[in-house]
Amino acid sequence: MARWRWIGATGPPSGCALRRRRGGGEPVASGTILVVEDDALIAAHIESVLTAAGYTVLPPLAFGEEVVAAVTSHPADLILMDIQLAGAVDGIDAVAQVQAIYDIPVVYLTAYAQDERLTRARATTPYGYLTKPVSGHELLATIDTVLYRHAADRRVRESEARYRNLVANVPGAVYRCAVEHPRRAIFLSDAVQAISGRPASEFLSGDTLWLDLILADDLLDAERVVAEARDRRAAYSLEYRIRHADGGLRWVHDSGRFDYDARGVPVSMDGILLDITARKQLEAERDAALRALQERDAYLTAIIENLPGVVWLKDREGRFLALNRAHAVPSGLDGPEHVVGKTDLDILPREQAERYRAEDALVMESGQSLCVEELIFDRGEYKWVQKHKTPIRDADGVVIGTAGYSHDITALKRAAGEQMARELLEAEKLRGLSVLAAEVANEFITTLQTMVTELDLALGDPALGVATRQRLEAALQTAERANRLTQPLLDYGSAARPRLDDVVLADLVNEQRQLFEVAVGAYATLNVAWPDVLPPLRADRELVRVALLHLVINAGEAIGPQPGLVTLTAGVTDCDAACLADSLMATGALPGRYVFVEVTDNGCGMDAVTRRKLAEPGFTTKSAGRGLGLLVVQSVVRAHGGVVTVDSELGVGTTVRMFFPAAPAVAGEPQPTLTLREARPGMRWLVVEADSAVRGLMLESLARLGYSALAAATGGEAMQLARTYGAELSGLLLDVALPGLDGPATCAALRQLRPDLPIILVSGYDVATAASQFASLSPVACVQKPWRLETLAGALRAATPVDSGKSLR
Numbered sequence: 001m002a003r004w005r006w007i008g009a010t011g012p013p014s015g016c017a018l019r020r021r022r023g024g025g026e027p028v029a030s031g032t033i034l035v036v037e038d039d040a041l042i043a044a045h046i047e048s049v050l051t052a053a054g055y056t057v058l059p060p061l062a063f064g065e066e067v068v069a070a071v072t073s074h075p076a077d078l079i080l081m082d083i084q085l086a087g088a089v090d091g092i093d094a095v096a097q098v099q100a101i102y103d104i105p106v107v108y109l110t111a112y113a114q115d116e117r118l119t120r121a122r123a124t125t126p127y128g129y130l131t132k133p134v135s136g137h138e139l140l141a142t143i144d145t146v147l148y149r150h151a152a153d154r155r156v157r158e159s160e161a162r163y164r165n166l167v168a169n170v171p172g173a174v175y176r177c178a179v180e181h182p183r184r185a186i187f188l189s190d191a192v193q194a195i196s197g198r199p200a201s202e203f204l205s206g207d208t209l210w211l212d213l214i215l216a217d218d219l220l221d222a223e224r225v226v227a228e229a230r231d232r233r234a235a236y237s238l239e240y241r242i243r244h245a246d247g248g249l250r251w252v253h254d255s256g257r258f259d260y261d262a263r264g265v266p267v268s269m270d271g272i273l274l275d276i277t278a279r280k281q282l283e284a285e286r287d288a289a290l291r292a293l294q295e296r297d298a299y300l301t302a303i304i305e306n307l308p309g310v311v312w313l314k315d316r317e318g319r320f321l322a323l324n325r326a327h328a329v330p331s332g333l334d335g336p337e338h339v340v341g342k343t344d345l346d347i348l349p350r351e352q353a354e355r356y357r358a359e360d361a362l363v364m365e366s367g368q369s370l371c372v373e374e375l376i377f378d379r380g381e382y383k384w385v386q387k388h389k390t391p392i393r394d395a396d397g398v399v400i401g402t403a404g405y406s407h408d409i410t411a412l413k414r415a416a417g418e419q420m421a422r423e424l425l426e427a428e429k430l431r432g433l434s435v436l437a438a439e440v441a442n443e444f445i446t447t448l449q450t451m452v453t454e455l456d457l458a459l460g461d462p463a464l465g466v467a468t469r470q471r472l473e474a475a476l477q478t479a480e481r482a483n484r485l486t487q488p489l490l491d492y493g494s495a496a497r498p499r500l501d502d503v504v505l506a507d508l509v510n511e512q513r514q515l516f517e518v519a520v521g522a523y524a525t526l527n528v529a530w531p532d533v534l535p536p537l538r539a540d541r542e543l544v545r546v547a548l549l550h551l552v553i554n555a556g557e558a559i560g561p562q563p564g565l566v567t568l569t570a571g572v573t574d575c576d577a578a579c580l581a582d583s584l585m586a587t588g589a590l591p592g593r594y595v596f597v598e599v600t601d602n603g604c605g606m607d608a609v610t611r612r613k614l615a616e617p618g619f620t621t622k623s624a625g626r627g628l629g630l631l632v633v634q635s636v637v638r639a640h641g642g643v644v645t646v647d648s649e650l651g652v653g654t655t656v657r658m659f660f661p662a663a664p665a666v667a668g669e670p671q672p673t674l675t676l677r678e679a680r681p682g683m684r685w686l687v688v689e690a691d692s693a694v695r696g697l698m699l700e701s702l703a704r705l706g707y708s709a710l711a712a713a714t715g716g717e718a719m720q721l722a723r724t725y726g727a728e729l730s731g732l733l734l735d736v737a738l739p740g741l742d743g744p745a746t747c748a749a750l751r752q753l754r755p756d757l758p759i760i761l762v763s764g765y766d767v768a769t770a771a772s773q774f775a776s777l778s779p780v781a782c783v784q785k786p787w788r789l790e791t792l793a794g795a796l797r798a799a800t801p802v803d804s805g806k807s808l809r
Contacts, residue, residue, distance in 0.1 A: 031055050031147060034076040036094065037109060038062040038086040042132065046080060049136040050143070064089030068097050071104060078147060080130075082109045083117050092117065095124045105150040107142060109134070172274040173200075179230075179258065179266045182209045186268060195252060195275045197245025213242040215249070222254070230258055230266060239276065251280040309407030313392065316364065316401055318343045318357055352376070363389045364399045373409065375525070375563055382563055384410045384522060414522035444482075445764040446691045449786040451479050453697040456789040460704060479786065500742050502536040503544060505570055505597060512545060516568070519549060520556035524564040524601070534570055537595055537660050538745060539640050544597075544660075547636040551599040551656050554630070558603030558654060567600045575643075575659060583643035583659075584614055584634060589739065590714060594642065594659040606648040614646055633658065641739030661741070684728055685709045685796075688718045688746060689735045689762070698733065705793050709733075715741025715749070722753050731758040731799050736774070747777045758799040762787070 033055050037043035043060040050057050058074050061067060064085045071079070079098065083091040095106050105127040110118065118129070127146040130139065173192035177183045185203040193199050202208045214222060218240035229236035237255040244250045256271020304311045304324045312323035320343070323336050344353035363370050369390040376383055387406040391399045455476045459469060509516070509528060517526045537544065548568075555566040573579075576591050583589075606614075614630055630644075637644050637658050648654035685702060687709050689695040695711050702709040710725060712718035715738050722729065732750060736743035747759060761774055761782040774782075781795040 031077040031143075032058060032075065033078050033080060033143065034058045034067070034070060034074075035060040035080045036062075036064070036067055036085065036091060037080070037082045038084075039082075042082075042109075042134075046134065046139065049139055053140050055143075063087040064091060064094030064097075067094040068101065071098060071102060075102075076104055078143060078150075079104055079106045080109055080143075081106050083121060084111070090117075092120050092124060095121075095126070099124060103154070105146050107146055170272060172272045174272050175256075176259075176268050176270050177210070179269055182211055183269070185210065192273065195250060195273055196242060215241045215243065217241075226269075233258070233260075236271075249277075250275055251277045307405075307407075309405055312404050314360060314402050314404075316399070318360055321401065359387075359389060360402050363391050363402050367391050367399060373413075375523070382523065383408050384413045410522060445785045446694055448479055448482055449691075450693045450697060452476065452786040452788065453694070453701060455479065457697070457700060457704060460789070500538050500540060500744060503539045503541045504536050505534060505544075505595070506530050508541060508545060509548075509568060512549070516549070516552045519552045520566045521559065523561055524556045524559045524566050526552075527565055527567045529567055529569045531569070531571060535572060535595060535662050537640075537662075538742065539660055540636075543636045543639070547633045547658060548597060548599070550630070550633050551658075554656075555599050555601035555603065555654070558601050558605075560603065565602050568598070569600075570595065570597045572596075572662065573659075580643050580659075583645050584630075589641055589643050589659070589661075590716070592716075593662040595662050596657045596659045598655060598657045600653060600655040602653040605650045605652045605654055607650045611646060611648055641742075661739075684725065685731045685733055686718060686721060686725075686729050687711045687733045688713075688715065688738065689733075690714070690738055691735075694735075701789055701792060702733075705789070705796065707796065714738060715743075715746030718746055719749055719753075722750050726753050729754065729757060731760065731796070733760050733762060736761055736763045744774060744777070747774060747779075751777055760795050760799055 033050055035043050035046050035050075035057060037046065037060055040060075040062075043062075047057045047060060058070065058076060061070060062085065065087055067079070067081075070076075079095070081091040081095055085091050085094070089097075091108065095108075098104060098106075106124065107128045107130060108118075108121050108126050109130050109132060111132045112118075121129075127149060128142050130142055170189070170191070173195055174187070174189045175185060175192070176187040177185050184206055185200075188200040188203050190200050192203065196213060198208055203210060211219065222238050222240045225238040226236050235255065235257040237253070239251060239253050241249050242252055253274040253276045254271060255274075256269055258266040259268045259270055261267050307324065310324065313321040315321055319341055320339050323339055325336055339347060344356045347353075348356070359370060359372065369388065371386065371388050373384060373386045376385055385406050386409045387404060389402050389404045392401040392403050394400050455472050458464070459472050459476070464472070509530065513526070513528065520526050552566060552568070556564075559566070572593065572595055574592070575589075575594050580589050580591065633656075634644050637660065640660050642658065642660040645657045645659070646654065647657075685707055687695060687698050687702070689698055689711070690713055692713065695713065699709050699711050710721050710729075712721055718732075718734075719741070732747075734743055734747060738746060741749075743761075750757060750759075759774075759777065759779045761779045762785060763782065764785045780799045783791055783795050
């Protein structure tokens with residue numbers, strides 16, 4: 001036998017290996033073969049030939065029913081199958097059963113070269129036929145060829161599977177089409193259905209042409225790109241729109257190249273189709289967003305450049321990144337481009353630049369916005385500006401710089417201050433009139449009280465003649481009419497009557513600071529230098545606020561349209577008679593400890609002549625003024641038993657101080673141990689009245705009614721007498737309006753010494769108001785000025801029951 005030759009391969013096929021015999025000779029084949037032959041002699045012959053050739057032969061089978069079980073138990077590389085077998089299953093059916101499960105090549109054995117059964121056998125795609133009787137050479141040659149062909153077919157199938165798998169996993173449709181129109185598809189992967197909505201078979205059959213799907217607006221450009229690529233023998237890449245089967249549009253990216261034959265003639269076009277609709281939509285959205293961003297940038301730039309203020313951006317080192325022209329021009333630079341990259345130190349005075357850098361550092365460290373107002377000198381004039389600074393953060397939230405906006409608020413500040421001042425002045429003018437009304441009414445009623453008491457005492461003279469008595473009674477009726485005429489004025493002024501309470505000045509100033517800052521005007525700066533410890537005032541909080549506001553307004557007006565400073569401070573001092581005599585007008589204030597509130601300005605100041613006129617009603621240094629401001633201040637302070645002093649120097653400034661009596665010890669604080677004198681016969685009433693004339697007449701009236709009495713002008717004197725004569729006092733006649741230690745405080749203090757002491761209130765205001773003010777102190781009666789002797793006598797009788805055990809007469 002000739003040497004084995006493997007045609008078309010580099011070695012023996014899979015399942016059939018050759019090896020040399022030792023010492024040379026014919027090659028030996030390898031592989032497992034199953035022989036299915038119902039003729040035992042033929043089967044034995046075939047087995048001996050194959051075994052001699054080196055093949056492994058499974059036990060021959062005679063029945064088709066046994067084949068599937070045999071190859072399942074012992075896999076075979078090839079089956080030699082006799083077509084005609086004993087049993088119900090012939091060779092053809094047996095092969096069909098095997099091929100349904102395994103890929104095993106089959107060679108049929110038949111005794112007939114022309115048989116109708118061969119036609120059936122072709123349906124099982126056998127690899128060959130051998131006609132009995134079979135020679136050994138023909139048998140081995142056929143088996144060798146079949147095993148080689150089967151191995152080659154297997155490699156082709158595996159290659160095709162890999163290719164199809166590759167095509168199936170390409171993110172698009174792979175195609176091959178004809179070069180000439182209408183470019184019918186030669187090959188097209190199934191992915192084309194996802195792109196076009198049509199199956200690949202529709203294009204391969206020619207029922208649908210790809211070119212017909214391309215929009216007419218895009219087809220001309222697409223053909224031009226393909227023609228240019230063909231002329232240059234280059235790859236092509238283009239994008240166009242197609243009409244999807246659902247009626248919508250899809251964007252397609254088409255890329256490929258021409259395939260040429262040996263003569264250089266293009267024979268096909270190979271390429272890939274990608275659906276880029278989503279990408280195109282994103283690009284359209286991106287382009288729209290970019291256009292919108294560019295439009296917003298243009299709008300923002302126009303807005304920033306047209307803003308009346310200054311806009312800027314800085315990095316963490318304080319270098320300008322961007323700014324508008326309004327920032328560059330005041331700095332003496334030609335434009336924003338000359339400022340970018342510079343810092344405040346490069347374009348501003350050092351002190352101002354350092355202040356700005358400190359503000360920037362605070363904004364970046366705190367991460368919070370900052371708004372400040374400052375007075376600057378810009379191009380020859382002082383201006384108020386308001387600055388807003390805020391941190392700039394990157395995408396991770398890290399602060400990388402600052403942004404700011406500054407604008408001129410001089411006009412706004414001036415207008416707001418002037419408007420606020422006008423409104424305040426109008427409101428406080430009415431308030432001042434109320435204060436003045438209260439004082440005038442109280443003074444008039446005190447005068448009426450003197451007149452009425454004098455008339456009452458005169459009418460008590462039994463020696464009076466009839467004519468004189470009639471005249472005195474007529475005078476008394478006139479006084480009563482005057483009292484009725486005074487009541488409306490008293491009612492109008494009752495709102496300004498001090499309602500005393502403990503007032504913490506520091507709290508009052510902090511609450512009103514914003515109002516005070518407006519009141520000083522657009523150019524002045526308010527400075528509050530408050531002591532750490534300051535005793536409370538026993539005062540009317542609202543009246544103190546009104547007085548302080550008037551002083552702040554006056555101080556701001558004294559400074560005028562230029563930078564200035566208004567300072568508020570306070571303290572405690574002991575005032576002697578000389579100190580109190582230096583006040584604007586006498587108020588009857590007594591030496592002692594006072595809390596003072598001081599308002600100082602560095603405005604124009606006053607000379608000595610002007611200062612002496614301040615106490616005159618209606619005097620003012622302002623052309624549009626009414627002279628009420630300081631008058632209101634004096635009225636408020638006098639109502640509290642205090643004084644007002646003024647120190648001023650022309651060209652230097654003015655200091656106005658309001659002195660208020662310090663609050664006495666409050667109820668509940670420990671009191672000193674009292675040493676009481678021995679009780680004496682004839683218990684006394686204690687009369688507390690500020691007006692000396694009324695006080696003297698009240699003592700005379702009590703004596704006329706048969707009562708003994710002690711008199712005090714102030715709450716302090718009353719306390720001293722109470723400590724001395726505490727056990728002898730049978731009652732208290734108390735004027736509710738006292739300077740210094742006021743009526744409520746005096747009453748409360750005396751209640752501590754004598755809880756059982758009857759108290760009769762005497763008030764120029766209506767008795768209901770007085771009774772409500774003293775309700776917690778349980779007064780037994782309230783007498784309204786101007787009172788008559790019989791009214792006073794009735795109150796005294798009501799205050800002391802007959803069985804009290806104390807003699808009141």
